[in-house]
Amino acid sequence: MKYLKLSLIFLLSITFIFQNDFFAQKKKLTYKQVYESGMSMRAMMAMFNRTQGWLDENNYLESKSDPARPNVRGLIFKTNAETGQSEIYFDPSTIQLPEGFSVDRANQKSKDNNYFLFNQKNNLYYFDRLENKFLQLTNDDAEEKVPQLSPDGKKVAYVKNNNLYVYDVEKEKETQLTNDGTNLIYNGWASWVYMEEILGRSTAYSAFWWSPNSQMICFLRFDDSPVPDFPIYHADGQHGELEHQRYPKAGDPNPYVKFGIADVNSGKIVWADFDEKADHYVAWPTWTKDNKLTVQWMNRAQDNIIIYNVDLTTGKKSQLYSETQKTWVEWFEDLYFFENKSGFLLRSNVDGFAHLYYYDMNGKLIKRLTQGEWEVTSINLVDEQNKKVYFTAWKDKSTERHLFVVGLDGKGLKQLTSIEGTHNCSVSPKGKYFIDTYSNISTPTKSDLYKIDGKFVRNISDTKNSQLDEYQLAKYELFYIPTEDGLNLPATWYLPADFDPSKKYPVIISIYGGPNSGTVRNSYPFGLSGHYLAQNGIITLAVDHRGSGHFGKKGVDLMHRNLGKWEMHDYTEAVKWLKKKSFIDTTKIGITGGSYGGYVTALALTQCADYFTHGIAEFGVMDWHLYDNVYTERYMDTPNENPEGYKVSSVLNYVDKYKGKMLITHGTIDDNVHMQNSIQLIYELQKLNKDFEMMLYPNQRHGIGMPQAQHANRERVKFWFKYFLGKELDVNKD
Numbered sequence: 001m002k003y004l005k006l007s008l009i010f011l012l013s014i015t016f017i018f019q020n021d022f023f024a025q026k027k028k029l030t031y032k033q034v035y036e037s038g039m040s041m042r043a044m045m046a047m048f049n050r051t052q053g054w055l056d057e058n059n060y061l062e063s064k065s066d067p068a069r070p071n072v073r074g075l076i077f078k079t080n081a082e083t084g085q086s087e088i089y090f091d092p093s094t095i096q097l098p099e100g101f102s103v104d105r106a107n108q109k110s111k112d113n114n115y116f117l118f119n120q121k122n123n124l125y126y127f128d129r130l131e132n133k134f135l136q137l138t139n140d141d142a143e144e145k146v147p148q149l150s151p152d153g154k155k156v157a158y159v160k161n162n163n164l165y166v167y168d169v170e171k172e173k174e175t176q177l178t179n180d181g182t183n184l185i186y187n188g189w190a191s192w193v194y195m196e197e198i199l200g201r202s203t204a205y206s207a208f209w210w211s212p213n214s215q216m217i218c219f220l221r222f223d224d225s226p227v228p229d230f231p232i233y234h235a236d237g238q239h240g241e242l243e244h245q246r247y248p249k250a251g252d253p254n255p256y257v258k259f260g261i262a263d264v265n266s267g268k269i270v271w272a273d274f275d276e277k278a279d280h281y282v283a284w285p286t287w288t289k290d291n292k293l294t295v296q297w298m299n300r301a302q303d304n305i306i307i308y309n310v311d312l313t314t315g316k317k318s319q320l321y322s323e324t325q326k327t328w329v330e331w332f333e334d335l336y337f338f339e340n341k342s343g344f345l346l347r348s349n350v351d352g353f354a355h356l357y358y359y360d361m362n363g364k365l366i367k368r369l370t371q372g373e374w375e376v377t378s379i380n381l382v383d384e385q386n387k388k389v390y391f392t393a394w395k396d397k398s399t400e401r402h403l404f405v406v407g408l409d410g411k412g413l414k415q416l417t418s419i420e421g422t423h424n425c426s427v428s429p430k431g432k433y434f435i436d437t438y439s440n441i442s443t444p445t446k447s448d449l450y451k452i453d454g455k456f457v458r459n460i461s462d463t464k465n466s467q468l469d470e471y472q473l474a475k476y477e478l479f480y481i482p483t484e485d486g487l488n489l490p491a492t493w494y495l496p497a498d499f500d501p502s503k504k505y506p507v508i509i510s511i512y513g514g515p516n517s518g519t520v521r522n523s524y525p526f527g528l529s530g531h532y533l534a535q536n537g538i539i540t541l542a543v544d545h546r547g548s549g550h551f552g553k554k555g556v557d558l559m560h561r562n563l564g565k566w567e568m569h570d571y572t573e574a575v576k577w578l579k580k581k582s583f584i585d586t587t588k589i590g591i592t593g594g595s596y597g598g599y600v601t602a603l604a605l606t607q608c609a610d611y612f613t614h615g616i617a618e619f620g621v622m623d624w625h626l627y628d629n630v631y632t633e634r635y636m637d638t639p640n641e642n643p644e645g646y647k648v649s650s651v652l653n654y655v656d657k658y659k660g661k662m663l664i665t666h667g668t669i670d671d672n673v674h675m676q677n678s679i680q681l682i683y684e685l686q687k688l689n690k691d692f693e694m695m696l697y698p699n700q701r702h703g704i705g706m707p708q709a710q711h712a713n714r715e716r717v718k719f720w721f722k723y724f725l726g727k728e729l730d731v732n733k734d
Contacts, residue, residue, distance in 0.1 A: 026472035026497070028535055031731045034528040035713040051437075051447060051460060052076060057430045060449075061089060062460065069093070074104030076113070081433050081449060084458055089113075097127060097134055108149050115153030119144060124156060126169055137167050138174065145189065146206035150214035155264065157188070157208060157217055164188040164208060164219055166264045177217070177262045177269065184224045184246070191222040191255040193248055196672060197630035198283045198331065211291050216312065218261045218285050218293060223276075226253040232669050235698060245671055250625055250632040250646075251639045257282050259295055261312055270315045272308075281630070285310075288337040294320060296331060302634045305329040321363045323350055327560040328634045334379050342366075345389065347376055352554030356389060358408055369410045375552055377401060381427040390416075390427045390434075398550035399478065399490050399522045403427075403434060405452075416454060419443075422523040427452075435460065439524035441478050441492070472497045474534035476525055481543060483573045490520040490550055491543040491574065494530035499583075506588030506724040507539045507578055509612075513567045514596035515635055516556045518548035533717075536734070538724055541578070545570035561642050563624060563635055564649040567600055568608050575611040587613060588724050592716070594618035594703065595673060599651065602681060605662045606654035613660045614723050616716055619670055619702060622677040623650040655684040663693040663719050665712065667700030693719070 052061035059078050066075055066088075078089040090113045092103045103109070106116040106127075118125040124137040124144050137156060138144055144165075147158035156167045162181030167174045178187035188208035195205045208219035224246040232243040248254055259272040259282050272295065274282055281302075285295040295317075297306045304324045308317040323329055336345040343360040354376050356369040369389060370376055380390040380403065387408040392401050395415065403416040403425040417423045421440030428434065431452050439445040447460040474494035481489045496505070510530075512519055520542055530540045544550055545567050547559040558566050571591070578584045591604045591612050598620020604612040621627045624636055624646050639646050647653060666678040675696075685692050695715055697708045704712040714731060721729040 027470050028472055029528060029532050031532070031717065031729065031734045034532045035717070036710055036731075051426065051435050053426060054428045055089070057428050057432055058082065060426075060428075060433075060435060062086075081428070081457065095127075095129065101125065101127075101134075103127065103129075107147065110149055110153040112153075115149060117147055117149050117156060119147055124158065124167070126156065128169070135169065135172075137169070146204055146208075148206065148208070148210065150210050151212055152214040155214055157210065157264075159187065159189045159206075159208075162186045162189055164217070164262065166217065166262075168264075175264065175267055177264070177267055178221070178260075186222045186224070187260075188217075188219040189222070190220065191224050191227070191257075192246060192671070193227075193254070193628050193630050194220070194222065194257075194281075194283065197628060197634075198281060209285055209287065211287050211293075212289055213291050215265065216261055216263055216291070218259065218287070218295070220282065221258040221260055223256040225256075227255050228252050230674065232671060232674070234669060243669065243671075247671070247674075248629045250627060250629050250636070252629050254279065254281070254300070254629065259285070259310070261293065261310070261315070270312065272310045272315045272317055274317070284331050284333065284335075286335045286337065289339050290341070292337075294335070294337075298329065298331070300633075301637070302328045302630075305331070307332065307335070319363070320344075320361070321346070321359060323348060325350060327557045336379060336382050338382070338384055340384060345379065345382060347379060349375070349553035352557070353552035356391065356406070367408065367410045369406050369408070370413065373552060373554075374398075375549075380425060381429070381431065383431045386431060388412075388431060390425075390431065392423070392425065397522070398518075399520055401521075403436070405431075416450075416452070418454065420522060422521050433457070440522050441476055441524065444524045471531075472535060474531045475499060476530070478520070478522055481574050481577045483546075483570060487546055487551070487570075489543050489545065489570055489574065490518075491541060492520055492525075493539055493541040494525075494534040495539060496534045496537060501583045503537075503583060504585040505537060505539045505583055506585045506590065506720075507541055508533065508590040508592055508720065508724075509541045509543065509571065509574065510597075511542065511571070511591065511593045511600055512595070512597045513545065513548070513571075513593060513600040515547055515559050515563075516549040516553075517596070518544040518550055520544045520548075520550075533720065536721070536725060538720060539584075541574070543571065543574045559635055561636055561645045562649065563645075564599070564603050564607075568603055571600070571604060572608050572611045590614040590616075590720065590724065592616040592618070593620070595620060598673075602651040602662070602664075603654070605660050606651055606658045609657045609659050614662070614719075615660065616663045616665065616719055617678075618665045618704075619667060619673050619675075620651075620677060621673050622681045623652050625650075626674065626677050626680070651681060652684050655681070655688060655690065658685065658688075658690050658692075661691070661693070661723055663695065663715070665695045665697065665704070665715070667697045667702065667704060669699055670702045672702035 050063045054060050058081055061076050063076050072093045074092040076090040077086040079086040095103050103116050107119045108117040114129045116127040126135045126137050142160045145159045147156050154169050158165055164177045164187045181187050190199055190205045190207040208217050227246040227248050230245045230247040234241040256276050258276050261270045279300040281298040293310045294307055295310055307321040309320050310317050346357045355371055356376055358366045360366050374395040376391050376393045378392045382389050388405055390405050393404050394400055401422045406413045421438050423436055423438040426435045434450055437447045444463040446462045449457040476494055478492050481491050533540050546555045547566050575589055579586045589612050591601050593601045598617040601615040601617040602620055605615045624632050636642055636645055664678050666675045668675055697704050718729045721727055
């Protein structure tokens with residue numbers, strides 16, 4: 001027994017020495033590498049071959065370099081799926097354009113790479129590859145905004161002086177379609193709240209849509225005159241400048257909205273018969289392939305959505321589909337109308353989980369295609385000929401995404417991807433192959449080609465880079481944290497590579513926390529910050545609460561009328577779990593986030609100050625009265641309808657409980673979450689003589705970009721080094 005004990009001690013000693021020697025041979029990340037040099041995993045693990053979609057059933061396009069001409073950019077190859085043989089499909093080096101223009105830097109191009117649009121020097125330029133013709137389309141002082149090529153590539157639509165224009169390239173003619181644009185009336189250009197909360201930031205304010213035949217444009221017209229003006233102060237120069245933003249806060253009036261259809265040849269506009277001044281929302285039009293038109297309507301309460309058919313000649317609308325929920329409804333962003341005119345495919349969460357429904361053109365349900373306590377997240381391909389739908393979903397594990405197929409009769413549901421992780425798939429037009437781009441916590445992103453029966457064909461690209469093996473990276477793990485009421489919350493963390501359970505480690509909980517905005521996935525982590533902090537002895541944890549989407553719309557609905565409640569309940573549950581771990585320093589429980597994450601961080605340091613000790617709250621909403629009406633009322637209803645909910649959800653209501661260390665940051669011209677939020681918080685902190693830190697970033701909007709991004713990064717790391725490690729950050733040595 002004594003001999004066995006001595007042997008065990010000897011083996012453990014050898015293991016410890018070997019382990020330390022192993023880590024001693026590994027490089028350590030430096031602050032400058034992680035935060036200043038651009039050496040990120042995105043750069044170190046760039047995909048050298050990137051697929052550009054399917055050219056046809058048997059050939060896909062990919063951008064990759066030519067070893068014989070390594071300096072040529074933008075090469076696109078056509079690759080045969082069966083043989084793997086590639087040939088150049090598009091070579092930008094063969095195209096000579098005037099100085100300052102290059103086809104690989106076009107603002108937009110047609111799908112066939114024949115037509116290119118440039119928005120430069122405050123004017124529009126156009127290149128026709130087939131005719132080898134380069135044209136300047138506009139030549140005036142006015143700015144042409146959000147230009148879009150028509151589907152046939154022969155016309156360009158754009159907004160100028162808040163009016164909608166179209167340019168016919170063949171006729172070399174510019175036509176002004178609307179004439180009433182002003183500084184408050186916008187045609188084809190979205191009111192701020194529509195861009196941010198309804199149409200999406202990716203639209204860049206664009207609010208018009210080409211018909212498939214390139215003969216019509218439908219568009220939204222906004223009148224912002226009812227919307228309150230919010231002043232945003234720019235402190236530049238001697239006297240500064242005041243920016244005026246039309247921004248509806250919770251309970252405020254919305255912009256008036258009209259929906260029009262313009263004939264680009266005649267210039268005639270037909271207006272859909274919506275009441276312009278009604279308190280409602282109109283958005284998300286969808287053109288069918290035979291040039292019919294639908295548009296969606298939602299009431300101010302956001303609990304009823306209707307899809308309308310719109311007659312192109314009269315503007316008369318007729319109801320196609322209506323849905324009501326007790327909490328809120330959501331826009332249908334991926335409606336699919338069948339070419340055979342049999343109906344449409346709808347992805348709805350009306351039963352608490354997002355699923356697929358097949359309706360006829362009278363709005364009658366033909367077949368529900370999927371069901372259960374899991375969610376369809378997107379539609380990949382509808383194969384009408386073979387009566388199948390390919391879609392992405394999570395089924396058994398909410399942290400994963402997989403490709404599935406189901407018949408239009410609701411039968412034959414099958415998962416097509418098998419490797420654990422997060423899959424993003426592109427299915428060939430007739431469902432013969434699919435390209436699977438995926439990763440998991442231990443596998444960097446790869447792209448593989450499969451036959452539809454799951455048979456592996458070949459690897460297309462792999463981001464694994466041997467350079468990473470030279471560094472002492474953290475242990476990245478995916479796991480679940482149990483709650484007292486029986487839920488399992490998905491979580492990930494970065495543990496030090498030389499993790500020692502006998503030591504005490506501080507923890508930073510990095511969150512966003514908004515409704516249906518989970519961040520925990522079984523995917524490979526990009527970015528080196530978590531590794532750098534772990535290398536310095538700080539554990540970084542991410543955890544998703546019950547309203548983050550992992551429990552379907554049913555879980556998200558719990559947040560209705562009480563933002564902040566379940567987020568803080570579950571985050572404190574995570575802290576309770578952490579405190580039971582012997583290796584956690586319970587005096588150093590940090591939390592950090594921006595935007596909604598800034599709200600949650602500030603709430604954690606005030607309302608839940610007994611659990612969280614330190615935090616960085618960045619550009620967060622501190623009181624829901626101060627945020628825009630569309631987002632806020634979706635979850636909270638109006639302040640008049642839910643006064644108690646607004647009160648208990650406000651950070652300002654809990655400032656007296658604050659006792660830790662908090663850094664508050666904000667961009668001074670943030671037009672999304674106004675700096676007003678942070679100003680009101682610090683005023684309440686000052687009145688109670690509370691200690692906190694504050695950093696403002698002049699001329700920064702929502703989020704801190706260049707040139708101040710490096711400063712913001714340094715301030716964050718300095719904060720954690722100071723309070724968690726008891727040392728000052730030395731960016732030249734650490």
